[in-house]
Amino acid sequence: MLRALTLLLICQLLGEAFAVLANWPIPGPVLGLAFLLAGLLILRRSPDWLQDTSAGLLKHLSLLFVPASVGLVQHADRLKVEWLPLAAGVIVSTVAAIAVGAVVFVAVSRLIGAPAEGEDRKA
């Protein structure tokens, strides 16, 4: 676990450094993801110790969004006035984007004749 965590932090650190040096708008962790992926592609396998720790971290990924969610409390005043346009904008656009994204994915997938995956299972 310690080895995996160290590796993840090194990748993130490289990502952060690269983002600052290259002055890119991409966050450091996303670049870190790219670096780790490149490393795994070069290695041609992902070691068990890395898989275990990643699975552990990703299992409770939603927990990690809680502190930022609580940050909404800072905008109580604006939300009191503009809650309707903001809530409607968020809800309508999220539903529309999921629907459009899924439909276009399936349509293009069928167009090029690729088989769908998971048709036999239910959500």
Added chain:
Amino acid sequence: MIGATQDIWVYLAETPLLWLTATLIAYGIGHAAFTRSGSNPAVNPVAIAAALLIALLVATDTDYDTYFEGAQFVHFLLGPATVALAVPLYTHLPRVRRAALPMLAALVAGVVTAVGTALAVASLLGADSESLLSLAPKSVTSPIAMGIAERIGGLPSLAAGLVIATGIVGAIVVTPLLNLMRVRDWRARGFAVGIAAHGIGTARAFQVNPIAGVFAAVAMGLNGLTTALLVPLIAHLLL
């Protein structure tokens, strides 16, 4: 007795331990409620935890900065967790490569839909321009959204809040919506929620199916890049 309790409170409220523990307990309650409900997507653990914590902050008159001193340890793990997405991505890479064309088409259509409908609906209902500029990047992961909002003249912290709200809405609606639409391809389901609802949508996708999770993670990353390029352009044209 009351004096002693107050002393303990004053001491604890000053240490990061209290709000770190509170964050984990609140999430534990949210997660237990989610499990008890038979994994009903409407019972969202993040929304429950955030609501409990906000109520607690308001009740104890604690400001967000004090809360965040404790909660930052959880928040910090977002970085390494994002890097860790490379592992499932590597495992499923051949599958992802085969779907390059559907992904590209869905990405463009999804991003344009997300930004366009959000701005159209909110401006029709009378949101001011600061709110609109904070709303435009709400479908991408919060660090990117905050950067974009800042660059185009929105409020970064409001953008972060709207990002979270979007993620929670996406996580709640994705399963019933796509069941209703009879979309059964796990790749399409994951990719769509990753475009629309970034990391929280991705977390939800991983709960449902690993392939959906991987495609959601890919969509989240690609959308980060696309929105960073596209939103400043749209904002410039529209506002």
